[in-house]
Amino acid sequence: MAARMSLLLWCRLRFPAPGTGQTRRAPGRPRLSQVRLSCSEAAAQRAPGRQEADSKVGTRKKTFPEVQAERLEQAQRTVLINCPAKISEKKFLKYLSHHGKINSHYFYESYGTYDVVEFSEKDSITSLQDVIRTPGIEEECAVPFKSRLFTLTLKNPSTQAADQAPVHCHKQSTILVSDLVQKLCSADSVSNQLYTLMDEYQLTEENIKLRFLACSLIQEIACAYFPECRVKPFGSSVNTFGKLGCDLDMFLDLDEIGRSPTRAKTGPFYMEYQMKRVPSQRIASQRILSVIGDCIDNFGPGCVGVQKILNARCPLVRFSHQPTGFQCDLTTNNRVAMRSSELLYIYGSLDSRVRALVFSVRCWARVHGITSTIPGPWITNFSLTMMALFFLQKRTPPIIPTLDQLKDLADAEDKHIVEGHDCTFASNLNKIKPTENTETLDVLLSDFFEYFGNFAFNKNSINIRKVNAF
Template identity: 40%
Template sequence: MGCPSRWEVTVNMAMYMRCLGRLRCGACGFRFRVFSDGKRCSTSKVVRKPEVLPESKRQGTCQRKTFVQEQADRLEQANNSILIKCPQKVNQHQLLKSLERHGNIAHYHFFEPFKTMLLLQFERRDGVLSVQQSCNMPRPGKRFLLPNRSRFLLMSKHNDEFPDKRSAENERPHNLLQMLKDHSNVDGQLEGLVQHMQLTEEDIRLRFLVCSLLQDLCTAILPSVQIQPFGSSVNLFGRVGCDLDMFLDLGNLNIERKRTRVQRDSSLEFQVKMFRCERVATQTILSVVGNLLQHISPSFDSIQKVLNARCPVLRFCHSPSNLNCDLTASNRIALCMSETLNAFAQVDARVRPLVFAIRCWARAQNLTSTVSGAWITNFSLTLLVLFFLQQCSPSVIPTISHLRKLADRIDHRVIDSVNCTIVSDLSKITPSNNKQSLEDLLHGFFDFYGSFPFQKKSINIRTGQVQRRSDDSPMEIINPFEENLNVSKNVNKRQLLHFVELSQNASLKLEKQHQLSSNQSWGLMTLLQHGPTQQARATDGAASIHPTPKVERFTDLFHSLWSTKQGNPEAKQQTGNSSPPESKQKGQSE
């Protein structure tokens, strides 16, 4: 039914203040105003009755977005967004009202790490440009300033300030272990774990905004370049506080140059700089971008150039959000791997809870580390979970080869002679007939790898089959796209044996949980108890990491990011001084 020209409703005044008196009709999207008495709201003109679509057409319009479409929408949101650093006490209502003069606000969110931060999205790009045109340059005093028109803005401290009411959801952090205890079964614990640790909507928006801000800077020297996130930020397995992996896509430059020669009838060409190979070009570009971040942009600091690694990387921190970032160049295979993991996460609802649980267990047992070394990575753990789910009878998820068979012609993708084709329309994938519970699958994972013949067999999620070893490393997990690469080549024999031993112990704990009394830890809680692994880790020549006594999730985004980074000062210092392992592969991300 259409919207009437007038409503008689009771409106919560706190909600009225947050929405600036303007709300949106859920039926047709038309904006209407709530009057200050909180009891009336009306539209400024008559609204047409929306067209009622048939059921068949309605279902067709609600199709799931593809990974590429989701990425494009997120990047568009980021391009229409700004980030504002405000004083600790700010009149949020007055600030939003002043910003609304520049354009309609589509989304906003306040964060509070140290000072209040506002992430705001306009409906159109014009709103961003209008805000930038209204901004002033700060007074340099005795110092000389470099003019910068970034979308990261500062609010002058001389504005009227008074304490603003805080949302109840940000008052206190939630303890994860207490949440696990409140559930009645293991399945509920695993599903609750995902809800507490997954990236929030605001976190995802912030990560894409950082990519957009970095792209604004890079396009000054490379006009056609694109900055895209990959890894945990987009594959649906990221947790609050994880690093932001990005790649600087130079492929569009080469494609545009080839099209220019074909489509334009001209004897003129641009004069460009030539390099003897792609690696040298990548190292040079990352070095130049690092200099821009260090000397021009005020938003990025702690710049580290790790250019001699197998995959050259630029490391830095986005200080307003406290996000640790890694930037590589032309790493499009990694984005394809992220799309594949994203597809597996959506194929079956049990995939994400199981991956989150295994990663959390590995971190509690010190199997993974923020320090480069012989530890197993989150990416390798994820592939282990996916391979196990392919081995179940019947299988929970399909193989990559099957996803490739379902792909349309438009999905065909070959990058650097590597076939990265998978189906983009996930509705083509037949749901699994496997009805096992999450508890059974968790127990089965530990049983499977507690007795897996790693010394003779390798793991390949592309075929979903166990196959003979092709190298002499203790553990072999074949890269799903580049089959000549082993993503677990860094894992040594000691760490592999430790993983097998801990898997066997976890299986025994789950078997005996029915014997525990009601006041004892059970289910996933028993797996998160820390084991005496620090001595073994220190023996390998790497510094030991002090385990965190509890796994916590903070509702406030910036509080979460800062707590994750500051909860272990020793580990943070070691991470900042370490280089990525030489064995890190282009398609690998955590």
């Protein structure tokens, strides 16, 4: 495996030469005089706007929990409406605005045309639901589960749709290769080609909103049994490294149920809920997911292909959510994965080069068949990400801190022990000092391949926790 990795990593990612339809190989390690630019020259070669974004030290960056909470709350004020492909957008929005102010909306396609509508107030959804009718019972009987997933029909389809243009739909999948090649050819440097690749492949704002909305819709189903539960996205959907079209990992959070309220003075007594007891947390997770899986299968609008994979190392329910087009995995008691998502979010938010390098390496690996969507003896995207982070920690000066350095910056509220593992690290991005490293992205990519092309995988290991670890 070590020899194979060494050979594969010596391969070079191919990029179109600017202004031509041909491709050229990324060069081997250039001479120092060719690549070691001054601070001003290195900054000038970055994609427009990225230098400014990285240099705004005084601007407070939101923590991962803050971003999660904001998006989850935003999803609670959002509805998903299946619409005709041709509709008067102006009249449609006017109709909805009778129920409250609309913050934003956008159309997309997935087994039909859908509109994601975010209201400014949650009460607007209640007002809208009050006038929505249940489907008529014809040959099939509708399961009377009311969610925030609606269907809009025209009263007179033949006349109303005849003079309407199709609505503009936002993309939910990656760009066509032919279109990507044209954009790469128009870039003025290899670094900007890599940034363009990331910009075209990364999750859009609309796609992220849709992922949180999908979790919110599944939460409504789970709340039938656990009213205080939360369903949150984790993994590539929130860690800033997600690619358009990636699966949606969901976490059923039951923590709020287990937290005891402040005990009032009630004399010499305590009151507790009577609850079913099981031998282990794993068995509890299996039983909970089994029931929720049945509910999703039987009552969840648009949820198809439900599989309950309860004997896996981490029990899960897998299904396809057709209205959003996402393949979903629902787990519970998976807190290490949530902390890993936050750690990657921190690294991806520190410097724009981090995410751009990871996207480039992952794209290269997929093109060369080093990674695959089919389970097997492949290196994973997560492993490639760890390699990129380790490489960036080893630069002089380092571009990102080690995990131990993040732990040293942690406050008391950052302390997390999960299943006996110390998952403590600073969550406040503003406490992390920006790097003084000014290397351009093309240099980093070239050096990444050279570094791991010479890496002794049979002797050394990769450890992002310590500075000098191998």
